[in-house]
Amino acid sequence: MKPVATKKEKQLHAALSRRDVLKGAGYAAAAGMMSGLLPGLSFAGKEKKPNIVFILSDDHRWDHFGVMGHPWIQTPNLDRLANEGVMFSNAFCTTALCSPSRASFISGQYAHKHGVINNLAQWDEQNVTVLELLKQRGYRTGFIGKWHMPGPLPELRGVDQFISFTHKTGQGSHFDCPLVIDGVETERKGKYLAEDLTDFALDFIRKENDDPFCLYLAHKAPHYPFNPPPELEDLYKDKPIDHLPKSAHHRFAGMVNGEVYGGVLWNVEAKYKKYCSLITSVDQQVGRVMDELERLGVADNTIVIYSTDNGYLMGDKGHFDKRWAHERALRIPFIVRYPAGLKNPGRISEEMILNVDLAPTLLAMAGAPASSEMDGKSIKPLLLNKTVAFRESFHYEFFKDFPPYTVPETDAVRTRRHLYIEFNNSRRKAELYDITKDPENLHDLMGTPEGQKVLPGLKPLLDDYRRARKNAA
Amino acid sequence: MQPDMSGDKRKSLNKRLILPAGIALIVWLALNFFYDQLIHIESVKLYAFLADMTWVLLVISVGFSTLIIYPIMYFRGASFGERLLGSFLTPLGWCFKEVLRVNVSFTLAEATFFTLFTSVSLMLIFGQVGLIGLSELLYRWVKKRKGGIGKILTAGPAISVLVSLVTVYFIALYDGGYSFHLTVKMLYRALFL
Numbered sequence: 001m002k003p004v005a006t007k008k009e010k011q012l013h014a015a016l017s018r019r020d021v022l023k024g025a026g027y028a029a030a031a032g033m034m035s036g037l038l039p040g041l042s043f044a045g046k047e048k049k050p051n052i053v054f055i056l057s058d059d060h061r062w063d064h065f066g067v068m069g070h071p072w073i074q075t076p077n078l079d080r081l082a083n084e085g086v087m088f089s090n091a092f093c094t095t096a097l098c099s100p101s102r103a104s105f106i107s108g109q110y111a112h113k114h115g116v117i118n119n120l121a122q123w124d125e126q127n128v129t130v131l132e133l134l135k136q137r138g139y140r141t142g143f144i145g146k147w148h149m150p151g152p153l154p155e156l157r158g159v160d161q162f163i164s165f166t167h168k169t170g171q172g173s174h175f176d177c178p179l180v181i182d183g184v185e186t187e188r189k190g191k192y193l194a195e196d197l198t199d200f201a202l203d204f205i206r207k208e209n210d211d212p213f214c215l216y217l218a219h220k221a222p223h224y225p226f227n228p229p230p231e232l233e234d235l236y237k238d239k240p241i242d243h244l245p246k247s248a249h250h251r252f253a254g255m256v257n258g259e260v261y262g263g264v265l266w267n268v269e270a271k272y273k274k275y276c277s278l279i280t281s282v283d284q285q286v287g288r289v290m291d292e293l294e295r296l297g298v299a300d301n302t303i304v305i306y307s308t309d310n311g312y313l314m315g316d317k318g319h320f321d322k323r324w325a326h327e328r329a330l331r332i333p334f335i336v337r338y339p340a341g342l343k344n345p346g347r348i349s350e351e352m353i354l355n356v357d358l359a360p361t362l363l364a365m366a367g368a369p370a371s372s373e374m375d376g377k378s379i380k381p382l383l384l385n386k387t388v389a390f391r392e393s394f395h396y397e398f399f400k401d402f403p404p405y406t407v408p409e410t411d412a413v414r415t416r417r418h419l420y421i422e423f424n425n426s427r428r429k430a431e432l433y434d435i436t437k438d439p440e441n442l443h444d445l446m447g448t449p450e451g452q453k454v455l456p457g458l459k460p461l462l463d464d465y466r467r468a469r470k471n472a473a
Numbered sequence: 474m475q476p477d478m479s480g481d482k483r484k485s486l487n488k489r490l491i492l493p494a495g496i497a498l499i500v501w502l503a504l505n506f507f508y509d510q511l512i513h514i515e516s517v518k519l520y521a522f523l524a525d526m527t528w529v530l531l532v533i534s535v536g537f538s539t540l541i542i543y544p545i546m547y548f549r550g551a552s553f554g555e556r557l558l559g560s561f562l563t564p565l566g567w568c569f570k571e572v573l574r575v576n577v578s579f580t581l582a583e584a585t586f587f588t589l590f591t592s593v594s595l596m597l598i599f600g601q602v603g604l605i606g607l608s609e610l611l612y613r614w615v616k617k618r619k620g621g622i623g624k625i626l627t628a629g630p631a632i633s634v635l636v637s638l639v640t641v642y643f644i645a646l647y648d649g650g651y652s653f654h655l656t657v658k659m660l661y662r663a664l665f666l
Contacts (some may be wrong), residue, residue: 120662168651225649249517250524256508318512400666402658403587408578426578 049138049366050341051302052214053205053289054358056105057282058098058146058223059322060308062091062331064279072239073276077287078335081306084345085337086383090352092414095398096310096322096329099149101355102218105309106130108359108374110397112469116149117399123149128373130359131216132158137368140211142204145197145218146172153180163200172220174227174278192229194221198285202292214362219285222278232277241269245440248272248315272314303338303365305358317441323407325396325421326441327433330414336383341365343385351390352416353379392416395465400425413462420458432458483550493545494559497538501563504531505570535567539601543608544615560605564597583665590657592644599644603637606630 064070067079067087093101095111103109103116106129111117115124131141135158142161147153148170156162163181165172177193179186181200188196201217228235247253251267286306293299309332313319316328323329334353336342356376363370364378381388398410408426412419419441421431432445432455445451483489508527514520539560546556568588575584588594609630617625644653 120658120666169655246512246517246520249521250528251521252525252528256528402661403575403579403583403591406575406578423578428577 048301049212050338051212051298052134052362052365053293053302053304054214054216054362055286055289055304055306056102056145056216056218057306057308058220059310059312060222060279060282060333061312061314061328062333064276065333071243072236074235074280075283077283077290078306080290081286081304081335081337084339085304085335086342086345087348088334088353089348089350091307091332091334091354092330092352092394092396093310093332093355094394094396096324097398097401098223098309101309102146102148103127104355105307105358106216108356108371108376110356110375110395110469111399112397113375113472118401120150120402122151123154125154128371129156129158130362131156131214133363133368133371134214134366135159137366138211139366140207140209140213142213143216143218144200144204145216146170146220147218161204163197174221174225194219194281194285195229198288201289205289205292205296212366217289219282221282222275226271226274226278228274228277228281232281233274235277235280236273239273241272244272245315247318253315253318254320268315268320300339303336303341306333306335307355307358308332309355321405323398323401323405325398325410325412325419327419327435327439330396338383342383347385349382351379351382352394352414353382353391354394393461395462395469397469411462411466413458413465415458418454418458420455420462422462489546489549489551490555490559493542494562497534497542497563498566501531501534501538501566504534535563536597536600537604538563539604540608543605544612547608547612557605560601564601567597568594586661586664590660592650592653592657595644596641599637599640603634603641606633606637
């Protein structure tokens, strides 16, 4: 089946200029030549493995990039990543909630397997992280940033440097957030968190070492509360919000019904603009990392990946926040830049990839064997632009969470064309959407002739996923 | 001298309780209905304007109607119990609506726990306690100006205003409400997960 190209994706195609494509082709040609001449720089070469920098932000909507056609948001560094790398326009999280998704990224497993099923469930120290496996392959490893799983910080095996925070149960704060630096709680007065974490990340990258490094840099930004650094506070003050759904124009929309507990968006418009300012602040920090890699002369042999834990509803279907199994909450940005190893950079891949694919991908790139415990699969063939049948559908799961958010337990199946959602232990009825015609999920097909036509294919598929989860348990 | 602030000449139950409290409840219900229909308006600007206005009226009707109906009930001779009932009718209606809303996805026990212990509901309940104390003081002040006898400020209303302020502070203002939110969340985890 042909992959779906949404309007946004078409805009992205248009945003990638001819110059970018030629530039990308140049990189590809250079990489191709180098892979022949210098095996050390090829994918998972034996002599010199690639460095890895994975940057994970929090709640960054997949369409909030300049390169994705957003009317005014400024993300020049992330746009550059996309222009020089591969942007995945159909990337998704398997649970649209911070802690479960973060645990999925680092473990390559679904929430039902790693056990962090909601923001109240603790990380199991027995879980194996991709950092641990990379350490076994000779990598110098660092985790810097938001861990955000309840309880004390874990003893992360195989991590050489671990800098995180437990402030506000791991949620942290954008300013003055105390950090736990290799086990020592340290005050960080006057610091802006994203910048502070990037400072540590740069120090980690700069450390002279013959080993390749893997840096896992996890930001809190642009997560609520939307407090950008002062210089960006009013960056978008006068910008229109015509591109947002109707609900977002009602300034108190984040304070009605269930949203009053989840959104807490006093004056939606003002908060939304600050959310965008926070995204720009993340972009600036990404730029600092890129600049440093270039200054050190390692940018070409460093795989830089940017993603986020889940999508964000900004008035979509009248909701604010995430959790729901709707398209805007499921979709995440996923960009890979690796000049020495990518084929045809500057392109978009429309294959469906997931947060659980990160860990197996990093292992494959490092030349390590795949772990049978991981649920995801390596996207390396896609990065090499190979024509492969990658994924036809995936299972979305959402477990019981604290009631204010009133999102029921959910199981959903997302195919290339449809999204079918069932709510467990709830009186809410199942929902079905045709993503190609209705990317905003406004027209439920349940009970319609069209819905009746496709439902017999989707319901058994969802049941299969449920059965597989039960068997795994 | 004992304060003679017990209320005015007693009118019928209908006039002293059912009418003022009932009107407040009906206004709130009507505003809810109106608000829910607004989403069908095509014009974004018109929708946003009406929704903003209605939201403000909804907040006033559910959170502050006590300031109006409590003195009315008092002037019509309602007893303290009746005044309490009348003042809490609309806020309790809101709580009931919350139980129904949460119960769609959670058990009745969880929905009730949520409604009783989360910040917005508690602020509403304790807010009423303060507003009742304030209304009592207002009524006495008006009464005294009209020649009534006795003290305006006594322990009861003063304590209720104080309790209300302190509670609202700890629920919503201290640490931005985060500590309280976290406490309730942990309690929920212990009880239901």
